[in-house]
Amino acid sequence: MSCNTAMTLPVNCDDDVVSNGADTEVQVISYRDALHRTMHEALRLHDSVIIIGQGVDDHKGIFGSTIGLAQEFGLDRVMDTPLAEEGMTGVAIGAALNGLYPIQTHIRADFSLLAMNQIINLAAKYKYMFGGRFEVPMLIRMIVGRSWGQGAQHSQSLQSLFAHIPGLKVVMPSSSQTILDTYPSVIAEYRGPVISFEHRLMYDLNFQIDPLLTKQKRDPFGSYVVRQGNDITIVATSIMVLEAMRVADHLAKVAGIQCEVIDLHCVSNPDWNLMMQSVEKTGRLVVADTSWREYGVCAEVCRVVAERNPGCLRKPVVSLAMQPAPCPTAKSLEDMFYPDLRQFANAIATLVHGNEEHGIQLPDTQSMADVYKRFKGPF
Amino acid sequence: MNSPEIFERLFFQALRIRLVEERIIELYPSDAIQSPVHLSIGQEAVAVGACEPLTNQDLVFCTYRSHAFYLAKGGNLNEMFAELYGKITGCARGKAGSMHLAAPEVGLMGASAVVASTIPHAVGAALAAKRLNKKQVIVGVFGDGATEEGVYHESLNFAALHRLPVVFLCENNGLAVHSYQKARQSFEISGHAQSYGLPVHHITEGYDFVKVAGVMSEIIDHVRTDQAPAFVEIQTCRYKEHVGPGEDFSCGYRNIEEFQEWKQHDPLEQFPKLVETFRPMILKEIDAAIDFAERSPFPSIEELLCDVV
Numbered sequence: 157m158s159c160n161t162a163m164t165l166p167v168n169c170d171d172d173v174v175s176n177g178a179d180t181e182v183q184v185i186s187y188r189d190a191l192h193r194t195m196h197e198a199l200r201l202h203d204s205v206i207i208i209g210q211g212v213d214d215h216k217g218i219f220g221s222t223i224g225l226a227q228e229f230g231l232d233r234v235m236d237t238p239l240a241e242e243g244m245t246g247v248a249i250g251a252a253l254n255g256l257y258p259i260q261t262h263i264r265a266d267f268s269l270l271a272m273n274q275i276i277n278l279a280a281k282y283k284y285m286f287g288g289r290f291e292v293p294m295l296i297r298m299i300v301g302r303s304w305g306q307g308a309q310h311s312q313s314l315q316s317l318f319a320h321i322p323g324l325k326v327v328m329p330s331s332s333q334t335i336l337d338t339y340p341s342v343i344a345e346y347r348g349p350v351i352s353f354e355h356r357l358m359y360d361l362n363f364q365i366d367p368l369l370t371k372q373k374r375d376p377f378g379s380y381v382v383r384q385g386n387d388i389t390i391v392a393t394s395i396m397v398l399e400a401m402r403v404a405d406h407l408a409k410v411a412g413i414q415c416e417v418i419d420l421h422c423v424s425n426p427d428w429n430l431m432m433q434s435v436e437k438t439g440r441l442v443v444a445d446t447s448w449r450e451y452g453v454c455a456e457v458c459r460v461v462a463e464r465n466p467g468c469l470r471k472p473v474v475s476l477a478m479q480p481a482p483c484p485t486a487k488s489l490e491d492m493f494y495p496d497l498r499q500f501a502n503a504i505a506t507l508v509h510g511n512e513e514h515g516i517q518l519p520d521t522q523s524m525a526d527v528y529k530r531f532k533g534p535f
Numbered sequence: 536m537n538s539p540e541i542f543e544r545l546f547f548q549a550l551r552i553r554l555v556e557e558r559i560i561e562l563y564p565s566d567a568i569q570s571p572v573h574l575s576i577g578q579e580a581v582a583v584g585a586c587e588p589l590t591n592q593d594l595v596f597c598t599y600r601s602h603a604f605y606l607a608k609g610g611n612l613n614e615m616f617a618e619l620y621g622k623i624t625g626c627a628r629g630k631a632g633s634m635h636l637a638a639p640e641v642g643l644m645g646a647s648a649v650v651a652s653t654i655p656h657a658v659g660a661a662l663a664a665k666r667l668n669k670k671q672v673i674v675g676v677f678g679d680g681a682t683e684e685g686v687y688h689e690s691l692n693f694a695a696l697h698r699l700p701v702v703f704l705c706e707n708n709g710l711a712v713h714s715y716q717k718a719r720q721s722f723e724i725s726g727h728a729q730s731y732g733l734p735v736h737h738i739t740e741g742y743d744f745v746k747v748a749g750v751m752s753e754i755i756d757h758v759r760t761d762q763a764p765a766f767v768e769i770q771t772c773r774y775k776e777h778v779g780p781g782e783d784f785s786c787g788y789r790n791i792e793e794f795q796e797w798k799q800h801d802p803l804e805q806f807p808k809l810v811e812t813f814r815p816m817i818l819k820e821i822d823a824a825i826d827f828a829e830r831s832p833f834p835s836i837e838e839l840l841c842d843v844v
Contacts (some may be wrong), residue, residue: 206666234665238696243655245690252657253644254594255667258659273686275648278656286637286645287628288842323842348844 172454183365186359190332190365191221194339195259199229202257202278202343208235208248209261209297218261219299219359241270245296249279252292255342265353268308272317277347280323291347297340300394300446303490308482313445315393316452319424325350325377326424328446330397332363334421338376346376355395355446377497379427381434387413387508388440391431391457393420396444396476403500403519412517413508423453428460432468435461439470440507444500449477471510473501545587545744546802547810549579551817552603553803555612558821559602559619562658562763567829568699569622575603577774577797581706584747585674585769588755589642595674596653596662597646599634602675605646610638612820613827622831629834630842649703650711651677653682654703658690661699665762673701680711682724682807694764695731702751702758703728703766707741708773713788728766741771757839772797 177427185193198205207222211368212237226234237244241262248258262268268275275296282292301310327342329335329352333508342350361487374380382397383404392400397419404415416434435441445453456476461469477494484490498518505516556574563572575582582603589595589608597604605615612625618625619633626638637645644660647653649654657675681687682705694701705724709716729735736754740746747769754765772794776783784791798804 204667236786238689238692240686240689240693242686243658243693246652246655246686246690247659247662247693250656250661250673251598251663252659253656254660254663254669254673255669256659256663256782273652274655278652283646283844284842285627285631285635287630289627290645325844341728394551425740 158498159307164321165531181367183211183367184362185332185336185365186360187329187335187354188220188360189342190363191339191354191359192223192334194313194335194343195222195225196228197340198257198259198343199225199233202254204257205259205343206233206235206251206261208237208244210237210239210263212236212261218263218297219356221359222261241267242274245271245274246278248294248296249274249282250431252294253290258294259343260294260296262296262298264310265300265314266312268296268298268314273351275318275324275351276321280321283348284323292349294349296340296349296409297354298351298353299354299356301381302395302494303357305485305487305490306419306483307485311353311479311483313394313447315353315377315423316447316456319453319456323349324424325422326353327351327422328353328355328420330382330392330394330419331356331358331365331480332420333365333369334380334419336370337374338421351447353394358395358398361398375427377422377425379421379430380419381416382419382429383415385389385416385418385438387430387438388442388504389434389438390415390417390421390442390444390504392417392444393423393453394446394505396446399495399497399500400444402442403504404496406501406506406519407516411505413516415504420453420457428464430465431460433458436465437470439468441469441473442500442503442507443473444476446496447478448480449475450480452477471507474499474507476503480496539837540787541748542692542745542768545580545583545748546806547813548583548607549744549815550559550803550810550813551820552582552606554817555606555615555821556602556815558825562825563780568633569621570619570634571778572619572633572780573600573778574775574780575600576590577801578708578741578771579603579607579803580742580744580747581704581769581771583750584744585676585751587744587748588752589674591641591731592669593672593674593755594642594644594657594664595676596644596657596660597676598650598653598678598681599646600678601636601646601676602633605638605643608638608643609641610636610643612824614638616824616828617831620827620828620831623834623838624827624831628838630838640829644784651687652838653677654681654687654690655693656663657701657703658694661694661701661764664698664700665697670759671700672755673699674704675701676704676706678711679705679707679709679716679724680719681705682727683719691731691733691764691766693802695733698706698761698763699764700758701764702754703733703764705766705768706769708771708811710777713779713786714732715789725766725768728768733764733766736765736767738767738769740800741769742797742802743821744802763802
């Protein structure tokens with residue numbers, strides 16, 4: 157269990173280093189560079205690691221996260237692949253069974269649907285089905301798209317499909333810190349299949365990272381309190397953690413509302429005790445997920461609260477998620493498809509105040525628009 | 536490859552597999568084995584011949600019809616029966632049953648109930664073998680139906696592209712469940728495999744374990760030396776129904792003459808004296824394995840959630 161407050165807010169800082177007032181320095185590193193650093197270190201530290209995926213060796217290098225690695229470590233370790241998602245996932249499983257540690261990439265999570273047979277029928281079951289006689293250590297990186305017309309097949313956030321399946325660990329890094337805390341430890345120490353949902357819109361964001369936090373070696377399959385507060389609990393995943401932090405800042409400033417924000421992070425095995433302690437303290441709960449509400453993270457959080465201690469809730473739970481439709485491309489529709497900051501703030505203000513006549517000033521910015529407005533597509 | 540000694544050794548192995556499966560048929564009505572069985576009777580020579588040139592370090596990936604490959608590769612008979620009985624002493628602690636036999640200690644790397652799904656595992660294991668310089672040969676075993684799956688083609692392409700030390704072994708019994716090959720395929724398996732640039736071998740006498748062993752020996756030497764893939768299609772004949780212990784010639788979907796013709800060539804049918812020579816020794820081993828399975832305990836509650844992650 158972790159109760160540490162991580163600095164997850166993206167910063168608009170061009171400097172690489174700022175002082176945190178202690179002896180150690182807080183560094184600033186983008187999500188992309190954190191990914192690149194972990195990929196580089198994995199190849200450097202472990203001879204068994206290979207990175208396989210479409211375009212991992214090209215000039216774009218999975219949005220910059222694998223650039224230059226093929227040149228440094230060779231094409232036999234950073235392998236471009238045919239367009240064969242199921243086959244290549246099977247190849248990764250076979251390689252893992254015979255001594256390698258494959259890191260497989262899907263530049264959109266949507267493409268992993270072609271590999272569901274290998275992920276669900278094989279990778280997830282190989283250990284259990286054979287009585288523990290095999291291990292399939294591998295990391296599958298899936299990138300979730302959003303904005304700039306990604307549309308129905310480049311935007312799906314499929315964590316609940318995989319988290320539903322016993323045998324898979326599913327993580328959703330919400331910051332550079334969580335990447336740097338999670339990937340090296342997973343690659344070095346965990347001997348099973350891990351699926352990581354990275355969010356495309358965070359690649360360009362700079363985050364503060366704290367070496368003190370890194371030293372604490374947080375559980376890579378844990379959940380984290382990223383902001384402490386007594387009025388309401390926000391349980392969030394991936395980029396919704398950033399939204400939660402922004403809305404919490406706003407409400408603290410304009411209304412003195414103190415939100416506690418939990419980054420669920422390992423959605424397959426969340427730290428439910430951590431969450432329940434928070435909900436029992438605040439009595440109010442908002443769930444903010446990157447996917448659909450139905451049968452997903454929102455539903456699962458509600459199940460756990462309902463089973464463990466429904467009486468601790470002073471108000472009904474509010475879920476913030478995508479609208480129950482495929483993702484549209486038109487900007488006007490897409491803006492309505494995703495929950496925005498005003499809805500988020502209004503939900504919290506209503507819960508804390510007790511009704512919709514809360515009179516609390518809502519943020520006038522669009523959802524994260526000023527933070528990731530630099531994303532101009534196309535992909 | 537044609538010495539009487541080799542013939543007798545392979546005959547013994549093939550007979551052992553057949554007698555094991557015939558015992559499974561006998562036991563099946565008792566419900567002691569509560570697991571769908573896909574019997575290899577009629578196809579033993581493929582497994583016996585194919586595994587003859589392999590070492591314990593060489594790896595084989597299989598299908599749900601894998602009793603024969605499990606035993607031919609050297610899997611433990613006690614653990615196999617215990618697995619079929621759902622006992623803790625089974626090769627997978629009672630979590631696999633008939634369809635997912637494995638014996639990693641002798642290179643039998645598992646079997647899947649989803650058609651074609653282990654073919655890319657053989658390719659991936661070959662990728663690891665090559666990269667880690669293990670000098671292994673990897674064999675991916677699949678049926679004719681698997682060649683209709685996309686992942687089969689993805690696997691051949693990748694192995695040929697990267698010249699990986701893998702043998703694709705198609706056990707062609709001409710049937711996918713109850714459907715003949717000609718009702719399913721617009722292509723010819725070996726010819727199509729050749730288009731990936733693989734050296735292709737086709738053995739029509741899949742009942743002849745000595746011949747299979749001879750051809751496989753050449754293929755495996757080539758794959759091991761050249762570190763490049765190869766393809767072999769072996770015609771064979773499934774004597775029993777797709778799943779279960781019985782025969783189903785009366786159901787009308789298959790031609791009994793083909794089966795009778797095949798049996799004319801089956802050494803296990805043609806050399807009854809040799810069968811009688813070996814039978815007592817094999818039956819004794821089977822009796823002991825069944826005794827082991829029956830005396831073993833069922834897995835208990837602590838096994839239920841063990842080895843999930």
